[in-house]
Amino acid sequence: MSKMMYRDAVLSTIAEEMENDPSVVVLGEDVVGGMGTPGGPEAIGGIWSTSTGLFGKFGKDRVIDTPISESAIIGAAAGLALAGKRPIAELMFADFIGVSLDQIWNQIGKFRYMFGGKTRCPAVIRMAYGAGYNAAAQHSQSVHQILTGMPGLKVVMPSTPADVKGLLRTAIRDDDPVIFLEHKALYGVSGEVPDDPGFTIPFGHARLSRAGQDVTIVSSGLLLGFCEVVADKLAAEGIGCDVVDLRTTSPLDEETILDSVEVTGRLVVVDEAPPRCGLAADICALVAGKAFASLKAPPQAVTPPHTPIPFARELESAYLPSVDKIEAAVRKVLAWR
Amino acid sequence: MQLSREALLRAYRQMKVIREFEERLHVEIMTGEIAGFTHLYSGQEAVAVGVCEHLDNADKIISTHRGHGHCLAKGCDVNGMMKEIWGSREGLCKGKGGSMHIADIDQGMLGANGIVGAGAPIAVGAALSAKIDGQGKVAITFSGDGACNQGTTFEAMNLAVVTQAPCVFVFENNHYSEHTGVDYAVGTAQDIASRAEAFGMKVWRADGTDFFAVHETMREVLAHVRAGNGPAAVEFDTERFFGHFEGDPQRYRGEGELDRIRETRDCLKKFRASVTGAGLLGDAELDAVDAEVLGQIEAAVEAARAAERPTAEDVLADVYIAY
Numbered sequence: 161m162s163k164m165m166y167r168d169a170v171l172s173t174i175a176e177e178m179e180n181d182p183s184v185v186v187l188g189e190d191v192v193g194g195m196g197t198p199g200g201p202e203a204i205g206g207i208w209s210t211s212t213g214l215f216g217k218f219g220k221d222r223v224i225d226t227p228i229s230e231s232a233i234i235g236a237a238a239g240l241a242l243a244g245k246r247p248i249a250e251l252m253f254a255d256f257i258g259v260s261l262d263q264i265w266n267q268i269g270k271f272r273y274m275f276g277g278k279t280r281c282p283a284v285i286r287m288a289y290g291a292g293y294n295a296a297a298q299h300s301q302s303v304h305q306i307l308t309g310m311p312g313l314k315v316v317m318p319s320t321p322a323d324v325k326g327l328l329r330t331a332i333r334d335d336d337p338v339i340f341l342e343h344k345a346l347y348g349v350s351g352e353v354p355d356d357p358g359f360t361i362p363f364g365h366a367r368l369s370r371a372g373q374d375v376t377i378v379s380s381g382l383l384l385g386f387c388e389v390v391a392d393k394l395a396a397e398g399i400g401c402d403v404v405d406l407r408t409t410s411p412l413d414e415e416t417i418l419d420s421v422e423v424t425g426r427l428v429v430v431d432e433a434p435p436r437c438g439l440a441a442d443i444c445a446l447v448a449g450k451a452f453a454s455l456k457a458p459p460q461a462v463t464p465p466h467t468p469i470p471f472a473r474e475l476e477s478a479y480l481p482s483v484d485k486i487e488a489a490v491r492k493v494l495a496w497r
Numbered sequence: 498m499q500l501s502r503e504a505l506l507r508a509y510r511q512m513k514v515i516r517e518f519e520e521r522l523h524v525e526i527m528t529g530e531i532a533g534f535t536h537l538y539s540g541q542e543a544v545a546v547g548v549c550e551h552l553d554n555a556d557k558i559i560s561t562h563r564g565h566g567h568c569l570a571k572g573c574d575v576n577g578m579m580k581e582i583w584g585s586r587e588g589l590c591k592g593k594g595g596s597m598h599i600a601d602i603d604q605g606m607l608g609a610n611g612i613v614g615a616g617a618p619i620a621v622g623a624a625l626s627a628k629i630d631g632q633g634k635v636a637i638t639f640s641g642d643g644a645c646n647q648g649t650t651f652e653a654m655n656l657a658v659v660t661q662a663p664c665v666f667v668f669e670n671n672h673y674s675e676h677t678g679v680d681y682a683v684g685t686a687q688d689i690a691s692r693a694e695a696f697g698m699k700v701w702r703a704d705g706t707d708f709f710a711v712h713e714t715m716r717e718v719l720a721h722v723r724a725g726n727g728p729a730a731v732e733f734d735t736e737r738f739f740g741h742f743e744g745d746p747q748r749y750r751g752e753g754e755l756d757r758i759r760e761t762r763d764c765l766k767k768f769r770a771s772v773t774g775a776g777l778l779g780d781a782e783l784d785a786v787d788a789e790v791l792g793q794i795e796a797a798v799e800a801a802r803a804a805e806r807p808t809a810e811d812v813l814a815d816v817y818i819a820y
């Protein structure tokens with residue numbers, strides 16, 4: 161095991177896969193950085209430091225610094241993938257799916273089905289998502305519910321450096337298109353990561369990060385850590401929480417969620433995306449439909465309100481799910497009668 | 498450069514296959530047997546064939562909603578396409594794609610595309626792949642005078658220039674983006690090629706109803722791009738013999754316009770006049786091709802009618818490779 165930051169797990173995994181497979185190609189805005197400037201190539205090295213050094217190592221044909229042209233970035237990834245490469249496209253902010261959505265939704269996500277199953281489109285689209293930096297409405301969003309709703313895409317949301325390593329490796333090697341969502345607030349978080357170059361984590365297999373008999377908490381990404389804080393606090397009171405880290409929202413590991421709720425009878429889903437037509441509502445519906453007899457309380461969703469993300473510190477704090485809000489929801493299902 | 502008799506006959510045959518494929522669909526669609534939206538390519542055959550005769554399977558093309566001609570010119574199977582348009586599970590895309598989404602990756606055909614302007618960035622990606630491979634292969638995106646107004650096309654042209662991708666932007670100006678005239682929708686006093694030129698690539702222009710003009714122009718364009726000089730663009734002036742979609746009443750056409758373009762701008766008539774006038778091919782051998790192609794299309798329609806229908810279980814197949 162090695163201790164590394166979430167962002168370094170991203171970078172090292174990309175570098176290793178590029179080393180192992182000459183068909184792996186990186187493209188995006190400022191993935192090299194400094195092109196056409198007095199500072200020269202790699203003056204930046206990617207704003208999240210997730211592509212630093214790749215240009216020097218693998219050259220301009222495989223590390224393609226693009227203009228600010230998100231449709232062209234994702235479209236080029238589509239073309240690279242159809243032509244046999246394994247592109248890893250970076251959208252600097254997940255919010256920028258808005259200017260590239262046709263290529264994600266109508267193109268990459270549909271090729272295989274529309275073309276009768278004869279195509280492979282092994283594109284990975286990485287993007288930094290999530291609130292907490294007062295970056296306001298257009299640079300803070302969690303977009304997984306939009307993308308999870310699109311058949312043909314796989315959607316991955318790692319919560320730890322180890323999961324980044326195992327899931328990103330799987331994503332790059334996967335023959336289907338994968339959306340890989342990296343939470344901005346996790347980039348600087350450190351954790352133990354397996355050194356085994358064969359370490360991968362399969363999609364559709366949730367991780368039980370805390371085990372308990374009384375309530376099931378389902379989450380992913382940054383908020384998973386908030387759920388663990390709540391679980392640890394309640395454990396001291398003798399209340400046991402199953403904390404389920406989804407890891408991937410498409411495919412969704414229904415079995416782990418249902419198995420847990422069948423034991424606990426209580427469900428809290430914690431999600432950073434807006435509530436309407438969202439992941440939390442989807443999982444509550446899943447449990448209501450398939451584990452109704454096990455339920456001892458109505459499932460609860462902890463999400464932001466149905467508003468754009470506000471700027472001011474007080475407003476963003478009020479907007480986001482917090483440890484306190486999660487704890488309150490857990491206590492509510494525990495107290496239900 | 499003079500084409501061999503064999504190459505001339507092949508080109509004529511390819512154009513004729515597209516023409517008869519489309520003319521037959523125009524008839525069959527009226528019977529209600531074919532579902533969905535269909536956009537016919539009749540009139541523009543010289544462009545698809547004049548371009549694709551220069552390509553092999555390792556060269557990629559991406560097409561548009563008006564894609565039958567590009568598919569056929571790039572080597573997609575006539576029967577497989579007809580079955581696809583009929584919605585059969587024996588179709589090229591198992592009845593999942595239909596007219597607007599026919600693809601055959603093995604032939605380097607990356608798909609017709611229902612979204613106007615979507616193809617250009619994808620072609621740049623395929624061109625970047627060719628650049629990595631270093632074998633002198635290219636990717637070509639067909640766009641119309643409609644797609645030339647999409648931001649994706651602009652982004653793609655700039656990205657291609659920035660990355661020096663071996664990509665060719667073929668603009669087929671048939672004067673109508675859906676039901677709107679090019680003089681209105683392309684808001685420049687200059688032509689579409691000039692836009693591409695402004696992005697920093699070399700451009701060509703030619704009469705898209707003249708197979709020989711298209712073919713000779715593409716020889717120059719492809720020599721330029723295959724030699725590693727980055728992307729290029731070509732604007733072909735051409736004609737659309739049918740409406741935007743089948744069923745389009747075409748009230749936007751001028752009086753006598755359709756008769757006039759069929760009379761004076763028909764690439765097949767022009768080809769025949771040219772090769773017979775020059776004594777390269779005779780009317781009798783061209784007539785023989787015509788008859789053979791008509792038989793081939795008839796057989797394709799009969800095969801499509803008789804082909805196996807998809808079942809409800811097929812709905813679930815082929816969303817993912819593994820899920």
